[in-house]
Amino acid sequence: MVDDILSTKKQHRNKKAGSFIICECGFAILLVPDLKAMSKAIEHHAAEHANKEKDIAKAAFEEERIQNLLIAQTLDKAATF
Secondary structure (H helix, E strand, C coil): CHHHHHHHHHHHHHHHHCCEEECCCCCEEECCCCHHHHHHHHHHHHHHHHHCCCCHHHHHHHHHHHHHHHHHHHHHHHHHC
C-alpha cells in the first residue's frame, strides 16, 4: 500500500515535470492544449534568441533552430501523454 502511494506520487511528479518544454538556455515553456498559444510562446522565445544576434542571417538561422528544437520537444511530449 505504501509502495502504491509512493509510486503514485512519483508518477504525479513526473507528469508535472513533463508539462514543460525546456530550451537549451534553460527557459521553460508550459505545455498547453492550445496549439495557437504554444506556437506563439515558441515563436516569441525563438525571437528573443534571434534578437541577441547582430548578423541578420545568423539571427534567422538561430530563430529557426530554436523553433525546431522546441517544436520537436512539444511533439515528443505530446506523443507520450
